[in-house]
Amino acid sequence: MTRLEVGPPHDHEVWIGRELAPPAPAGPVALLYDPEVEPLARRLADAVGPRLQLAVAGGEASKQLSVYERLLRALAGAALPRDAEVWAVGGGTVTDLAGFVAASYLRGVGWRAWPTTTLAVVDAAVGGKTGLNLPEGKNLVGAFHPPRGVYAELTALATLPRRVFREGLVEAFKHGLLTGDPVLLAPWDLEAERPGLEDYLARAVQVKIAVVERDFREGGERMKLNLGHTLAHALEAASGHALAHGYAVAWGLLFATLLGRELGGDDLSEPVEALLAWTEAPAPPAADWETLSGFLARDKKNRAAGLRWVVPYGLGDVRIEEVADGALKRAFEAWRGRAARYAG
Ligand SMILES: NC(=O)c1ccc[n+]([C@@H]2O[C@H](COP(=O)([O-])OP(=O)(O)OC[C@H]3O[C@@H](n4cnc5c(N)ncnc54)[C@H](O)[C@@H]3O)[C@@H](O)[C@H]2O)c1
DSSP: OEEEEEOTTSOEEEEEESSOOOOOOSSOEEEEEOGGGHHHHHHHHHHHOOSEEEEOOOSGGGSSHHHHHHHHHHHHHTTOOTTOEEEEEESHHHHHHHHHHHHHGGGOOEEEEEEOSHHIIIIITSSSEEEEEETTEEEEEEEEOOOSEEEEEGGGGGGSOHHHHHHTTHHHHHHHHHHOOTTTTOOTTOOTTSTHHHHHHHHHHHHHHHHHHHOTTOSSGGGGGGTTHHHHHHHHHHTTTOSOHHHHHHHHHHHHHHHHHHTTOOOOHHHHHHHHHHTTOOOOOOOOHHHHHHHHHTOTTOBTTBOEEEEEEETTEEEEEEOOHHHHHHHHHHHHHHHHHHTO
């Protein structure tokens, strides 16, 4: 079992292990869980006797206002008091949504995250971002509301389809590029039941904790976590959101490494290509640079001053900077060439 600490001002613990003991809640519990992980939800319910248990289907379709309203009204209907805790059991969609319910019910109650996908463990459940989607776009509503604790129960990951398990680790691999940790850059033998998983996830979570602690509201350093995401968001949009986020990030990482090479950095593209193969990433949409640039301009993380890229110059050497059009286009051509191999 691994215990990590998120320091002040958001002090809480992140536990990673098997058969984790549920903590004592501060007040009555509302258990919001994905039915895909009902055995874990049942175990937690047996342990804490929640005041309320609500099933919330995993998937993007649940991160919307009507579901949010249903959950809030259920909490209000059960007259849950200010010292109540929301326990979120599921993947990133459920932890994002339930976290936002906790952030806003009675102007904020405590919550605990039980992430049950690899992506939720290494990314969504850590860092305090909660929220939901609007018809106008993803994650347009939300709040920074750190949980009181994160409990990554590894036995729950055993039911994840292999591709979902691997896709979720793209963000962890990204953390490997950010820090140069060779373990994070070699996820190849990981499986839910194998012993190396706990150490791997703990290393990945530790990277996110360290960055978030230094820059909670994404003013500067936290932007490094967006490595690969600028192009990824454009690819997702160009595919009409048919390309899953993890795969889009893997393709975005390949582009970022080729951009780093173009700007005089090391060539880090080889391990990223291995990642694309390991995750069985589908081919990206066949959009040209002009089309993708149109989507880039709409990226909500762009600053008025111009688009800034997260560029890896070497393992553990990642810089945030503006990049000239010519270099972007040359890197894109190189990327297109590699992607063409996947298109068959
Ligand atoms: N808050 C943040 O900082 C942050 C960071 C990254 C991603 N996110 C959000 O996370 C979401 C994606 O998370 P996700 O990939 O976990 O998606 P998800 O919650 O939709 O889970 C993926 C699928 O796996 C199922 N599932 C969950 N746990 C399972 C298990 N143990 N066994 C079998 N099936 C299981 C779900 O029902 C769903 O069908 C996105 O909405 C994204 O915006 C948030």
